[in-house]
Amino acid sequence: MRAFILTLAIASLLPLTASAADNTSARRYGTSEALSVQNARLGEVLMVRSVDIKSDKRLNAGSAIGAAVGYGAAREVKGDYRSAASIAAGTIGGVAGTAIQNGLSSRRGVEVYVRDLESGKVFAFLQADDLLIRPGDKVFLTGKGSKTRVVPVEGQR
Incomplete structure:
Protein backbone atom coordinates (compact mmCIF):
# COMPACT_ATOMS: atom_id res chain seq x y z
CA MET A 1 0.00 0.00 0.00
CA ARG A 2 2.86 2.40 0.83
CA ALA A 3 4.46 1.74 -2.56
CA PHE A 4 1.16 2.54 -4.30
CA ILE A 5 0.74 5.86 -2.45
CA LEU A 6 4.36 6.82 -3.16
CA THR A 7 3.85 5.93 -6.83
CA LEU A 8 0.78 8.18 -7.05
CA ALA A 9 2.57 11.04 -5.30
CA ILE A 10 5.57 10.87 -7.63
CA ALA A 11 3.40 10.54 -10.74
CA SER A 12 1.39 13.62 -9.75
CA LEU A 13 4.58 15.72 -10.02
CA LEU A 14 5.04 14.95 -13.73
CA PRO A 15 2.76 17.70 -15.13
CA LEU A 16 4.45 20.26 -12.88
CA THR A 17 7.88 19.42 -14.22
CA ALA A 18 6.68 19.77 -17.80
CA SER A 19 5.07 23.18 -17.33
CA ALA A 20 7.92 24.55 -15.23
CA ALA A 21 10.22 24.27 -18.22
CA ASP A 22 8.17 26.60 -20.46
CA ASN A 23 10.26 29.71 -20.98
CA THR A 24 9.32 30.41 -24.60
CA SER A 25 6.37 32.70 -23.96
CA ALA A 26 6.55 36.40 -24.80
CA ARG A 27 4.13 36.88 -21.86
CA ARG A 28 6.21 35.08 -19.21
CA TYR A 29 9.34 36.48 -17.58
CA GLY A 30 11.77 34.95 -15.12
CA THR A 31 12.39 36.61 -11.77
CA SER A 32 15.90 37.57 -12.89
CA GLU A 33 14.33 39.67 -15.68
CA ALA A 34 12.00 41.59 -13.39
CA LEU A 35 13.00 45.18 -12.65
CA SER A 36 15.89 45.01 -15.12
CA SER A 55 11.78 19.24 -25.39
CA ASP A 56 15.25 18.38 -26.65
CA LYS A 57 16.40 16.84 -23.39
CA ARG A 58 17.11 13.12 -23.51
CA LEU A 59 16.79 12.67 -19.76
CA ASN A 60 14.40 14.64 -17.63
CA ALA A 61 12.27 14.44 -14.52
CA GLY A 62 9.84 12.16 -16.39
CA SER A 63 12.58 9.53 -16.69
CA ALA A 64 13.33 9.54 -12.97
CA ILE A 65 9.67 9.60 -11.95
CA GLY A 66 8.76 6.82 -14.39
CA ALA A 67 11.66 4.67 -13.23
CA ALA A 68 10.69 5.15 -9.58
CA VAL A 69 7.06 4.32 -10.33
CA GLY A 70 8.07 1.19 -12.26
CA TYR A 71 10.49 0.07 -9.58
CA GLY A 72 7.89 0.67 -6.86
CA ALA A 73 5.29 -1.37 -8.75
CA ALA A 74 7.75 -4.26 -9.23
CA ARG A 75 8.46 -4.46 -5.49
CA GLU A 76 5.19 -6.36 -5.16
CA VAL A 77 6.63 -9.27 -7.20
CA LYS A 78 7.56 -12.21 -4.99
CA GLY A 79 10.07 -14.96 -5.56
CA ASP A 80 13.03 -15.54 -7.86
CA TYR A 81 12.04 -12.99 -10.48
CA ARG A 82 11.87 -9.99 -8.15
CA SER A 83 15.26 -8.51 -9.19
CA ALA A 84 14.58 -9.00 -12.91
CA ALA A 85 11.08 -7.54 -12.54
CA SER A 86 12.44 -4.48 -10.69
CA ILE A 87 15.04 -3.79 -13.39
CA ALA A 88 12.57 -4.31 -16.24
CA ALA A 89 9.82 -2.25 -14.63
CA GLY A 90 12.24 0.55 -13.74
CA THR A 91 13.54 0.67 -17.31
CA ILE A 92 10.08 0.56 -18.87
CA GLY A 93 8.88 3.20 -16.40
CA GLY A 94 11.81 5.47 -17.27
CA VAL A 95 11.14 5.21 -21.00
CA ALA A 96 7.40 5.77 -20.48
CA GLY A 97 8.05 8.73 -18.18
CA THR A 98 10.30 10.38 -20.78
CA ALA A 99 7.69 9.88 -23.48
CA ILE A 100 4.95 11.32 -21.28
CA GLN A 101 6.98 14.37 -20.28
CA ASN A 102 8.05 15.04 -23.86
CA GLY A 103 4.41 14.84 -24.91
CA LEU A 104 3.35 17.21 -22.14
CA SER A 105 6.14 19.67 -22.85
CA SER A 106 5.38 19.88 -26.59
Missing part, protein backbone atom coordinates in the same frame (compact mmCIF):
# COMPACT_ATOMS: atom_id res chain seq x y z
CA VAL A 37 16.41 47.25 -18.13
CA GLN A 38 15.49 45.55 -21.41
CA ASN A 39 16.64 46.64 -24.85
CA ALA A 40 13.76 47.55 -27.19
CA ARG A 41 13.94 48.04 -30.95
CA LEU A 42 11.15 48.63 -33.43
CA GLY A 43 10.69 46.12 -36.23
CA GLU A 44 8.29 44.97 -38.94
CA VAL A 45 7.12 41.37 -39.28
CA LEU A 46 7.95 39.88 -42.68
CA MET A 47 6.71 36.32 -42.14
CA VAL A 48 5.20 34.11 -39.43
CA ARG A 49 5.40 30.33 -39.55
CA SER A 50 3.76 27.79 -37.21
CA VAL A 51 6.14 25.30 -35.58
CA ASP A 52 6.12 22.70 -32.81
CA ILE A 53 8.35 23.32 -29.81
CA LYS A 54 9.44 20.05 -28.20
CA ARG A 107 3.53 23.07 -27.54
CA ARG A 108 2.63 25.25 -30.49
CA GLY A 109 5.10 27.93 -31.42
CA VAL A 110 5.80 30.49 -34.11
CA GLU A 111 8.92 31.39 -36.01
CA VAL A 112 8.76 35.13 -36.65
CA TYR A 113 10.95 36.89 -39.23
CA VAL A 114 11.39 40.57 -38.39
CA ARG A 115 13.22 43.42 -40.12
CA ASP A 116 14.84 45.75 -37.60
CA LEU A 117 13.64 49.19 -38.76
CA GLU A 118 16.82 50.91 -37.56
CA SER A 119 19.50 48.64 -39.03
CA GLY A 120 17.51 46.95 -41.80
CA LYS A 121 18.77 43.52 -40.67
CA VAL A 122 16.38 40.56 -40.69
CA PHE A 123 16.16 38.35 -37.61
CA ALA A 124 14.29 35.12 -36.90
CA PHE A 125 12.74 34.51 -33.48
CA LEU A 126 11.12 31.38 -32.07
CA GLN A 127 8.57 31.75 -29.29
CA ALA A 128 5.31 30.29 -27.99
CA ASP A 129 2.21 30.98 -30.08
CA ASP A 130 0.50 33.07 -27.40
CA LEU A 131 0.35 36.50 -29.09
CA LEU A 132 -1.35 37.44 -32.35
CA ILE A 133 1.49 38.37 -34.70
CA ARG A 134 0.91 38.80 -38.44
CA PRO A 135 3.04 39.83 -41.42
CA GLY A 136 3.12 43.62 -41.73
CA ASP A 137 2.69 44.20 -37.97
CA LYS A 138 4.97 46.66 -36.22
CA VAL A 139 6.59 44.95 -33.25
CA PHE A 140 9.01 45.63 -30.46
CA LEU A 141 12.02 43.35 -30.11
CA THR A 142 12.54 43.37 -26.36
CA GLY A 143 15.11 41.68 -24.20
CA LYS A 144 18.79 40.85 -24.19
CA GLY A 145 20.62 38.35 -26.39
CA SER A 146 19.00 34.95 -26.48
CA LYS A 147 16.03 36.14 -24.40
CA THR A 148 14.61 38.52 -26.99
CA ARG A 149 10.84 38.52 -27.49
CA VAL A 150 8.64 39.73 -30.34
CA VAL A 151 5.83 41.88 -28.91
CA PRO A 152 3.20 43.52 -31.13
CA VAL A 153 2.77 47.29 -30.89
CA GLU A 154 -0.70 47.85 -29.44
CA GLY A 155 -3.39 49.70 -31.40
CA GLN A 156 -2.55 48.30 -34.84
CA ARG A 157 -5.19 47.54 -37.45
Whole structure:
Protein backbone atom coordinates (compact mmCIF):
# COMPACT_ATOMS: atom_id res chain seq x y z
CA MET A 1 0.00 0.00 0.00
CA ARG A 2 2.86 2.40 0.83
CA ALA A 3 4.46 1.74 -2.56
CA PHE A 4 1.16 2.54 -4.30
CA ILE A 5 0.74 5.86 -2.45
CA LEU A 6 4.36 6.82 -3.16
CA THR A 7 3.85 5.93 -6.83
CA LEU A 8 0.78 8.18 -7.05
CA ALA A 9 2.57 11.04 -5.30
CA ILE A 10 5.57 10.87 -7.63
CA ALA A 11 3.40 10.54 -10.74
CA SER A 12 1.39 13.62 -9.75
CA LEU A 13 4.58 15.72 -10.02
CA LEU A 14 5.04 14.95 -13.73
CA PRO A 15 2.76 17.70 -15.13
CA LEU A 16 4.45 20.26 -12.88
CA THR A 17 7.88 19.42 -14.22
CA ALA A 18 6.68 19.77 -17.80
CA SER A 19 5.07 23.18 -17.33
CA ALA A 20 7.92 24.55 -15.23
CA ALA A 21 10.22 24.27 -18.22
CA ASP A 22 8.17 26.60 -20.46
CA ASN A 23 10.26 29.71 -20.98
CA THR A 24 9.32 30.41 -24.60
CA SER A 25 6.37 32.70 -23.96
CA ALA A 26 6.55 36.40 -24.80
CA ARG A 27 4.13 36.88 -21.86
CA ARG A 28 6.21 35.08 -19.21
CA TYR A 29 9.34 36.48 -17.58
CA GLY A 30 11.77 34.95 -15.12
CA THR A 31 12.39 36.61 -11.77
CA SER A 32 15.90 37.57 -12.89
CA GLU A 33 14.33 39.67 -15.68
CA ALA A 34 12.00 41.59 -13.39
CA LEU A 35 13.00 45.18 -12.65
CA SER A 36 15.89 45.01 -15.12
CA VAL A 37 16.41 47.25 -18.13
CA GLN A 38 15.49 45.55 -21.41
CA ASN A 39 16.64 46.64 -24.85
CA ALA A 40 13.76 47.55 -27.19
CA ARG A 41 13.94 48.04 -30.95
CA LEU A 42 11.15 48.63 -33.43
CA GLY A 43 10.69 46.12 -36.23
CA GLU A 44 8.29 44.97 -38.94
CA VAL A 45 7.12 41.37 -39.28
CA LEU A 46 7.95 39.88 -42.68
CA MET A 47 6.71 36.32 -42.14
CA VAL A 48 5.20 34.11 -39.43
CA ARG A 49 5.40 30.33 -39.55
CA SER A 50 3.76 27.79 -37.21
CA VAL A 51 6.14 25.30 -35.58
CA ASP A 52 6.12 22.70 -32.81
CA ILE A 53 8.35 23.32 -29.81
CA LYS A 54 9.44 20.05 -28.20
CA SER A 55 11.78 19.24 -25.39
CA ASP A 56 15.25 18.38 -26.65
CA LYS A 57 16.40 16.84 -23.39
CA ARG A 58 17.11 13.12 -23.51
CA LEU A 59 16.79 12.67 -19.76
CA ASN A 60 14.40 14.64 -17.63
CA ALA A 61 12.27 14.44 -14.52
CA GLY A 62 9.84 12.16 -16.39
CA SER A 63 12.58 9.53 -16.69
CA ALA A 64 13.33 9.54 -12.97
CA ILE A 65 9.67 9.60 -11.95
CA GLY A 66 8.76 6.82 -14.39
CA ALA A 67 11.66 4.67 -13.23
CA ALA A 68 10.69 5.15 -9.58
CA VAL A 69 7.06 4.32 -10.33
CA GLY A 70 8.07 1.19 -12.26
CA TYR A 71 10.49 0.07 -9.58
CA GLY A 72 7.89 0.67 -6.86
CA ALA A 73 5.29 -1.37 -8.75
CA ALA A 74 7.75 -4.26 -9.23
CA ARG A 75 8.46 -4.46 -5.49
CA GLU A 76 5.19 -6.36 -5.16
CA VAL A 77 6.63 -9.27 -7.20
CA LYS A 78 7.56 -12.21 -4.99
CA GLY A 79 10.07 -14.96 -5.56
CA ASP A 80 13.03 -15.54 -7.86
CA TYR A 81 12.04 -12.99 -10.48
CA ARG A 82 11.87 -9.99 -8.15
CA SER A 83 15.26 -8.51 -9.19
CA ALA A 84 14.58 -9.00 -12.91
CA ALA A 85 11.08 -7.54 -12.54
CA SER A 86 12.44 -4.48 -10.69
CA ILE A 87 15.04 -3.79 -13.39
CA ALA A 88 12.57 -4.31 -16.24
CA ALA A 89 9.82 -2.25 -14.63
CA GLY A 90 12.24 0.55 -13.74
CA THR A 91 13.54 0.67 -17.31
CA ILE A 92 10.08 0.56 -18.87
CA GLY A 93 8.88 3.20 -16.40
CA GLY A 94 11.81 5.47 -17.27
CA VAL A 95 11.14 5.21 -21.00
CA ALA A 96 7.40 5.77 -20.48
CA GLY A 97 8.05 8.73 -18.18
CA THR A 98 10.30 10.38 -20.78
CA ALA A 99 7.69 9.88 -23.48
CA ILE A 100 4.95 11.32 -21.28
CA GLN A 101 6.98 14.37 -20.28
CA ASN A 102 8.05 15.04 -23.86
CA GLY A 103 4.41 14.84 -24.91
CA LEU A 104 3.35 17.21 -22.14
CA SER A 105 6.14 19.67 -22.85
CA SER A 106 5.38 19.88 -26.59
CA ARG A 107 3.53 23.07 -27.54
CA ARG A 108 2.63 25.25 -30.49
CA GLY A 109 5.10 27.93 -31.42
CA VAL A 110 5.80 30.49 -34.11
CA GLU A 111 8.92 31.39 -36.01
CA VAL A 112 8.76 35.13 -36.65
CA TYR A 113 10.95 36.89 -39.23
CA VAL A 114 11.39 40.57 -38.39
CA ARG A 115 13.22 43.42 -40.12
CA ASP A 116 14.84 45.75 -37.60
CA LEU A 117 13.64 49.19 -38.76
CA GLU A 118 16.82 50.91 -37.56
CA SER A 119 19.50 48.64 -39.03
CA GLY A 120 17.51 46.95 -41.80
CA LYS A 121 18.77 43.52 -40.67
CA VAL A 122 16.38 40.56 -40.69
CA PHE A 123 16.16 38.35 -37.61
CA ALA A 124 14.29 35.12 -36.90
CA PHE A 125 12.74 34.51 -33.48
CA LEU A 126 11.12 31.38 -32.07
CA GLN A 127 8.57 31.75 -29.29
CA ALA A 128 5.31 30.29 -27.99
CA ASP A 129 2.21 30.98 -30.08
CA ASP A 130 0.50 33.07 -27.40
CA LEU A 131 0.35 36.50 -29.09
CA LEU A 132 -1.35 37.44 -32.35
CA ILE A 133 1.49 38.37 -34.70
CA ARG A 134 0.91 38.80 -38.44
CA PRO A 135 3.04 39.83 -41.42
CA GLY A 136 3.12 43.62 -41.73
CA ASP A 137 2.69 44.20 -37.97
CA LYS A 138 4.97 46.66 -36.22
CA VAL A 139 6.59 44.95 -33.25
CA PHE A 140 9.01 45.63 -30.46
CA LEU A 141 12.02 43.35 -30.11
CA THR A 142 12.54 43.37 -26.36
CA GLY A 143 15.11 41.68 -24.20
CA LYS A 144 18.79 40.85 -24.19
CA GLY A 145 20.62 38.35 -26.39
CA SER A 146 19.00 34.95 -26.48
CA LYS A 147 16.03 36.14 -24.40
CA THR A 148 14.61 38.52 -26.99
CA ARG A 149 10.84 38.52 -27.49
CA VAL A 150 8.64 39.73 -30.34
CA VAL A 151 5.83 41.88 -28.91
CA PRO A 152 3.20 43.52 -31.13
CA VAL A 153 2.77 47.29 -30.89
CA GLU A 154 -0.70 47.85 -29.44
CA GLY A 155 -3.39 49.70 -31.40
CA GLN A 156 -2.55 48.30 -34.84
CA ARG A 157 -5.19 47.54 -37.45
